[in-house]
Amino acid sequence: MRFFDFYWDPEIAAHLAEHGIAPEDFEWVVRMARVRGESRSTGRPCCWGETVDGRYVLCVYEYIDETIILPITAYEVRRPRRQQP
Numbered sequence: 001m002r003f004f005d006f007y008w009d010p011e012i013a014a015h016l017a018e019h020g021i022a023p024e025d026f027e028w029v030v031r032m033a034r035v036r037g038e039s040r041s042t043g044r045p046c047c048w049g050e051t052v053d054g055r056y057v058l059c060v061y062e063y064i065d066e067t068i069i070l071p072i073t074a075y076e077v078r079r080p081r082r083q084q085p
Helices: 010-018 023-032
Strands: 035-038 045-050 056-063 068-076
Touching: 010 023, 010 068, 023 045, 023 056, 023 068
Parallel strands: none
Antiparallel strands: 035 045, 045 056, 056 068
16 A cells, blocks of 8 residues: 545535535545556546445545655446456
8 A cells, every 4th residue: 555645625525526426535536546647638647446335436636755645536437348368
């Protein structure tokens, strides 16, 4: 598990709540993510992963510094199919 601090303000938390994502869900996915990338629409860092309750979520964020993350948005997405060998 990677260690990050997260910068939360009421607006960010409310925005995520509109998508059914709690701050705890966001933090879990970012810390435990195995798939990281870049948002196609904004170019910001993002990651995909499973919440504790099993939802597959995309989290978009910015780095304030090397260990502090500013959450931008998160929402449930379709889980990718597993590739057959």
